[in-house]
Each structure stands twice: as C-alpha cells, then as structure tokens.
Amino acid sequence: MMPRMTMLSGWGRFPQFQCKVSRPRTAADLRHLLAEGSVIARGNGRAYGDSALNIRATADMRHFNHMLAFDAASGQLTAEAGVMLGDIISAFLPRGWFPPVTPGTKFVTLGGMIAADVHGKNHHRHGSFGGFLDWIDVMQADGQTVRCSKDENRDLFEWTIGGMGLTGIILRAAFRLARVETGWVRQTVIPAVDLESTMAAFEAAEASAYSVAWIDCLSSGPRLGRSLLLLGEHASPGDLHAAAAANPFAIFERRKLSVPFGMPSIAHAAPLARAFNAMHYWRGARDARARLVDWDRYFYPLDAILGWNRIYGRNGMVQFQCVLPLDRSHKGLLALLSALSASRQAPLLAVLKRMGKQDSRFSFPMEGYTLALDFPVSPAVLEFLSRLDQIAVEHGGRFYLAKDSRMAAATFHASEPRLPEFLAMRAEKTGTRLFASAQSERLGL
Amino acid sequence: MSGRTVLILGGRSGIGLATARAFAAAGHPVQLAARNVESLETARTDIEIRYGVPVTLHEFDALDSASHGRFVDSLKILPDIAVCAVGVLGDQKEGERDLKSAILVMRSNFEGPASILSELANRFEARGSGTLVGISSVAGERGRATNYIYGSAKAGFTAFLSGLRNRLSGTGVHVVTVLPGFVATPMTEGMDLPPRLTAQPEDVAAAIARAIVKRKNVIYVRPVWRLVMTVIRNIPEPIFRRMRI
Numbered sequence: 001m002m003p004r005m006t007m008l009s010g011w012g013r014f015p016q017f018q019c020k021v022s023r024p025r026t027a028a029d030l031r032h033l034l035a036e037g038s039v040i041a042r043g044n045g046r047a048y049g050d051s052a053l054n055i056r057a058t059a060d061m062r063h064f065n066h067m068l069a070f071d072a073a074s075g076q077l078t079a080e081a082g083v084m085l086g087d088i089i090s091a092f093l094p095r096g097w098f099p100p101v102t103p104g105t106k107f108v109t110l111g112g113m114i115a116a117d118v119h120g121k122n123h124h125r126h127g128s129f130g131g132f133l134d135w136i137d138v139m140q141a142d143g144q145t146v147r148c149s150k151d152e153n154r155d156l157f158e159w160t161i162g163g164m165g166l167t168g169i170i171l172r173a174a175f176r177l178a179r180v181e182t183g184w185v186r187q188t189v190i191p192a193v194d195l196e197s198t199m200a201a202f203e204a205a206e207a208s209a210y211s212v213a214w215i216d217c218l219s220s221g222p223r224l225g226r227s228l229l230l231l232g233e234h235a236s237p238g239d240l241h242a243a244a245a246a247n248p249f250a251i252f253e254r255r256k257l258s259v260p261f262g263m264p265s266i267a268h269a270a271p272l273a274r275a276f277n278a279m280h281y282w283r284g285a286r287d288a289r290a291r292l293v294d295w296d297r298y299f300y301p302l303d304a305i306l307g308w309n310r311i312y313g314r315n316g317m318v319q320f321q322c323v324l325p326l327d328r329s330h331k332g333l334l335a336l337l338s339a340l341s342a343s344r345q346a347p348l349l350a351v352l353k354r355m356g357k358q359d360s361r362f363s364f365p366m367e368g369y370t371l372a373l374d375f376p377v378s379p380a381v382l383e384f385l386s387r388l389d390q391i392a393v394e395h396g397g398r399f400y401l402a403k404d405s406r407m408a409a410a411t412f413h414a415s416e417p418r419l420p421e422f423l424a425m426r427a428e429k430t431g432t433r434l435f436a437s438a439q440s441e442r443l444g445l
Numbered sequence: 446m447s448g449r450t451v452l453i454l455g456g457r458s459g460i461g462l463a464t465a466r467a468f469a470a471a472g473h474p475v476q477l478a479a480r481n482v483e484s485l486e487t488a489r490t491d492i493e494i495r496y497g498v499p500v501t502l503h504e505f506d507a508l509d510s511a512s513h514g515r516f517v518d519s520l521k522i523l524p525d526i527a528v529c530a531v532g533v534l535g536d537q538k539e540g541e542r543d544l545k546s547a548i549l550v551m552r553s554n555f556e557g558p559a560s561i562l563s564e565l566a567n568r569f570e571a572r573g574s575g576t577l578v579g580i581s582s583v584a585g586e587r588g589r590a591t592n593y594i595y596g597s598a599k600a601g602f603t604a605f606l607s608g609l610r611n612r613l614s615g616t617g618v619h620v621v622t623v624l625p626g627f628v629a630t631p632m633t634e635g636m637d638l639p640p641r642l643t644a645q646p647e648d649v650a651a652a653i654a655r656a657i658v659k660r661k662n663v664i665y666v667r668p669v670w671r672l673v674m675t676v677i678r679n680i681p682e683p684i685f686r687r688m689r690i
Binding site: 025067068 | 490495
C-alpha cells in the first residue's frame with residue numbers, strides 16, 4: 001500500500017492541501033497507518049471543506065466497497081464504509097427500496113454519510129441518517145475494531161454518528177432501506193412572496209414527505225425571503241403515466257454535462273445572478289401544479305452536471321450552512337437575509353429547509369430552519385461569512401461541519417454547547433486524538 | 446449477451462474482479478477461480494448482492510497443469526466465456542539473479558494460462574461455441590531490459606493466443622487477445638505510473654465486453670498503446686539495444 005502525495009480539497013475546492021494519501025485494502029493496511037500517527041478516513045470527498053483531509057495521512061476508504069449482506073424482509077443492508085449511495089440505489093431501487101434519508105448527491109460513501117450524519121428533504125418527518133443505522137464497526141486507535149449500536153458501546157455509536165471521522169475509522173455498518181412503490185416523485189411547487197409566507201408554507205406542509213425551499217436571496221424590502229417551496233411525495237403506481245408505469249423503478253443512464261476545468265470566475269457578477277434568480281422564480285411560480293419527476297432528477301439534480309463545483313472558477317466555492325432554533329428562526333433568518341441583501345454578495349444557490357426535532361451528541365440538525373448559501377471564494381466573501389456566522393450565533397444557531405471550510409475556532413466554540421463533552425470524549429479515550437483532519441485542527445476539536 | 450456464464454481465471458486480480466463485476470452487471474452468472482478461493486467470499490457476496498446473479502467460487506491453481514482437466518470437470522456448468530486474468534509481475538532484477546524467480550514469472554504468465562486455455566479450448570471446440578479471452582500485455586510486444594522476463598512470458602502467451610485463434614477459426618469458438626498497458630491494480634500498486642497512460646481495471650473490463658460483442662481479435666487498453674507499441678516495435682535493433690526505457 002504505497003501512499004502518494006496528492007493535492008486534496010473538499011467539494012468546494014477550497015482550501016487545498018498536499019496530503020499523503022493511502023488507499024488501504026484491508027484492516028491490516030489500516031492498522032499500519034494507525035501505527036504511524038495521525039490519520040483521517042476519506043470517502044468520496046463530497047464534504048465541502050477540509051473535513052476529510054489530513055496532510056500527514058489521509059486514508060481513501062473507497063477500496064472498502066463491498067456490500068456484505070441484505071435482508072429482504074427488513075430492508076437491512078450491511079455494507080463496507082466505501083460503498084457509494086449511488087450504487088446502493090442502482091442495486092436496490094429495482095427491488096423497491098430507497099435510502100431512508102438522502103443528501104443532495106448520491107456520490108457519497110456510507111462512511112461519509114455516517115460521519116456527517118447527513119440529512120435530506122424529509123428531515124422534518126424522518127430525521128437524519130443516523131436514525132436508520134443499526135450498528136457500526138469502528139476501528140479504534142489501537143487497531144481494534146469495535147461494534148457499536150444502541151445496545152452495545154452506545155457512547156461510541158452516538159459520538160460516531162456526526163462525529164466527522166474523529167472517533168475512529170468506520171469500516172462497515174448496517175442500516176435499513178425504505179420501501180418505495182415506484183422510483184418517481186410527485187412534486188408540487190408553491191411560490192411564497194416573502195419570508196413569513198415561506199415559513200407559513202413550510203408549517204402547512206408538515207405532512208409532506210419531502211420539502212425544501214429555493215430562496216430568492218437577492219430579493220429585498222417587502223420581497224425579502226420570497227421563495228419557491230418544492231414539496232415531494234413518493235409516487236404510487238396509480239400516479240404514473242403509461243411510459244413510467246412500464247418500468248416504475250427505472251435507473252436512467254442520463255447523458256451528463258461536464259463542466260470544463262479551469263473556468264474563469266465570470267459567472268458571479270451580481271446583476272447576472274439577480275437576473276438568473278428572477279427568471280428561475282418566475283418559471284417556478286408559473287408551474288405550480290403537481291408534476292411527476294424521476295428520482296434522479298428530484299433528489300440529485302446537480303449530479304447531472306459532472307464537476308458542477310468547477311462552475312465557481314479557479315478559486316473554488318464556499319458554503320455557509322447554519323440551523324436556527326425554531327423560536328428564533330424568523331428573527332434570525334430576517335437578520336441573515338437582510339445582511340445578505342445589504343451586502344454586494346451574490347450567492348448562486350440558496351436553500352431553506354424546516355428541520356424536525358433531533359437530539360444528537362454532535363450532529364448538525366436541530367428543530368428549526370436551516371439556510372444554506374453557496375458563494376465563490378474571495379476575501380470579501382470570507383469576511384462577509386464571518387459576519388453571517390456572528391448573526392447565526394447571536395440567534396442560537398449552529399453550523400454544519402460537512403459544509404464548513406473557513407469558520408474560526410472561536411465562532412464554532414461559541415455556537416456549540418455540546419463541544420465540551422465532545423472534547424472530553426476525545427481526551428478521555430487514549431489515542432482518539434489520532435483521528436484528526438485539517439478541519440478538526442482548525443476548529444480545535 | 447446476458448445469461449451466459451462467465452469464468453474468471455485469476456479471480457482475485459484487479460482486472461479479474463473488475464471483469465467479473467462488469468459481466469455480472471450485464472446479467473451474467475459468474476464463476477470466480479483462484480487459489481485459496483474461500484478468501485474471495487466477500488467479493489462473491491458483494492457481486493451477488495449488487496447484481497442479483499449467481500456467483501460461485503472454484504479453487505484453481507494455474508501452475509498445477511495436471512489439475513486443469515479436473516478443474517474444468519468440477520465446474521458444474523461449462524462457461525460460455527472464459528477470461529484468463531492470471532499473471533504475476535515479478536521483479537526483473539531478482540529474476541536476473543535467481544533463476545527460480547524468473548521461472549515462476551514465466552510459468553505464471555505463459556505456461557499456466559496456456560495450459561488452462563488449452564483445456565478449455567478443447568471443450569469449447571467440442572461444444573462448437575464459446576469465447577476465450579487472454580489477458581496478455583504490451584510488455585510482450587518487444588523485450589526490453591527493464592522487464593524482459595515478464596515481457597518474454599507475455600510474448601509467448603500472445604503468440605499462443607494468436608495460434609489458438611487461428612486453430613479455432615470456423616469452429617464457433619472466438620479468441621480475444623487483450624493487451625493492456627499500465628493498469629492501476631494491486632499488481633502495480635507500488636509503481637509510479639504516468640496517470641495519462643494508466644487505465645483503471647474497469648476500463649479493461651469494459652473493453653473486454655466490447656471486444657466480445659464486436660468479435661474483435663486483438664485489443665489494446667488504452668487504445669493509445671497500439672500507437673506506442675507500433676513505434677517501439679519499429680525502432681531498429683541497433684538503436685533499440687542502446688535505449689533505456
């Protein structure tokens with residue numbers, strides 16, 4: 001197993017570090033790595049920032065890519081950490097199963113999904129991915145593998161979910177897929193004229209399986225927070241038109257667009273972004289009736305554009321994602337969106353989602369509203385995001401580590417009352433500090 | 446094409462496993478053959494779970510020619526397609542000093558594969574159908590100082606496949622010669638391969654599938670190697686003997 005110096009980054013391509021990357025194939029390979037010093041496991045590198053890179057040693061876990069067992073009665077899949085969500089869908093959707101929780105891309109590994117405790121458009125009803133895990137095998141600093149679950153080694157189980165790989169190396173896990181009747185989704189689009197309407201629409205859509213709002217964050221004044229709320233339900237066979245009904249679980253080989261490397265940073269001039277936002281809103285508002293959309297287009301629209309992160313140009317992109325507690329969401333969102341509209345920053349994507357109750361040791365979601373914004377990297381943007389950080393913290397918010405690439409340690413500490421316990425856990429078990437990433441160093445985790 | 450059983454000889458190898466997966470994905474039952482084959486159980490269940498085709502494991506030693514007849518008998522189903530991905534790179538310098546090491550490389554890359562393919566050729570010919578795929582190497586196109594022990598064995602194997610193809614012409618049995626250049630597998634793990642010239646095992650698997658469908662005789666993976674080897678083959682010997690490549 002020969003390590004190779006490779007320039008690594010997250011999906012945002014910012015920051016970038018030369019890292020010593022190994023591609024272990026066996027548990028023995030991993031033990032060799034652990035014996036040499038600090039290391040972080042890496043999946044498919046879809047975290048936006050530096051959570052899955054360690055300059056000294058990064059263990060690319062994608063050779064651990066075997067599906068180990070499937071129980072057709074319960075839908076429980078046992079698989080190694082490097083198995084990709086897209087492959088799980090290819091294998092099991094034809095048999096009527098779908099991931100119970102899915103993030104915005106299917107190009108993530110099982111290990112990554114656990115470490116980030118990913119959430120999706122159904123969080124308000126079904127919570128995060130961690131809720132569907134039955135057990136995880138985690139390799140500890142001493143090379144021993146521990147099986148953890150709600151019934152055994154419960155602490156390790158709860159810290160590992162959302163623990164960003166800092167509790168050990170996830171080797172394999174068992175989780176439950178959800179039954180679906182078809183691979184199609186009934187989508188409804190609801191335009192909302194301002195923030196209050198948007199939030200009211202979310203509350204009214206509590207019973208929807210899936211909900212997310214695309215926010216027109218360049219609106220200001222009375223239109224601040226106007227958005228398109230996209231609701232979704234899994235379609236039943238009766239909903240399908242003839243073409244779809246013939247093959248209800250079809251996996252489409254979509255022709256993929258590919259963004260060229262080295263795009264210059266032209267696409268971000270504010271007027272251009274404003275026009276894009278307005279056009280998108282107008283088209284969406286027109287089309288408010290229910291439509292049938294295939295699973296790939298509904299859940300993974302951006303996956304169709306290979307390398308879409310390169311649209312942001314050479315300097316890369318940075319994402320801001322926070323969640324605000326329910327009782328302070330309205331004020332907090334008003335403050336964030338006002339700051340955004342007053343600044344000259346033009347995010348290309350802005351997403352709002354109502355989240356349900358969740359009480360995890362270290363995972364991101366909490367009951368309230370989460371706002372995610374994408375920006376091209378520049379000194380002005382980085383400075384502006386620090387201001388957004390402050391606003392979020394002032395309103396009791398916290399931040400999604402799978403998206404973070406630039407937050408200051410002090411800010412993160414201020415946002416996270418669970419941190420002292422996390423740090424105690426890191427200190428208590430000898431050797432846990434062996435698992436470290438550029439992000440954990442930056443944030444003092 | 447689907448439904449026909451595929452035998453992968455050397456089922457532990459990077460190319461062998463990638464080929465097994467590619468065929469399984471297309472609906473073929475797969476037979477994986479290797480030494481200590483029980484240790485391939487994880488690969489077996491993975492392929493079965495992903496693709497829903499039956500996958501069976503078969504103990505097989507390429508170096509034990511005497512056992513090859515029995516091995517083919519032991520396969521409950523005579524496969525429609527057999528892919529030989531058996532091979533070992535060896536260490537050139539070590540082989541120069543230690544004859545036993547050199548002989549192992551030559552037997553693993555030529556004698557062993559030729560023996561099992563002979564056995565299968567006879568059975569396929571008797572049946573009147575089938576495809577044999579031999580994974581040779583561009584290293585066999587010309588012997589050079591840095592790897593001629595491996596290269597000469599592959600050269601022998603390439604000629605063997607060519608002769609077999611000639612013999613079986615008109616019998617309903619097709620023979621495909623696969624000539625990979627650099628491939629990123631465990632066999633080349635420690636090497637510093639040039640990224641632009643290096644294929645993934647999945648690329649080789651896809652090329653094999655295409656070659657079978659299109660009944661190609663000799664394929665290079667990546668295709669650029671056809672050009673590279675044409676040049677190398679045509680360098681006059683007085684010049685080539687002084688080169689260091």
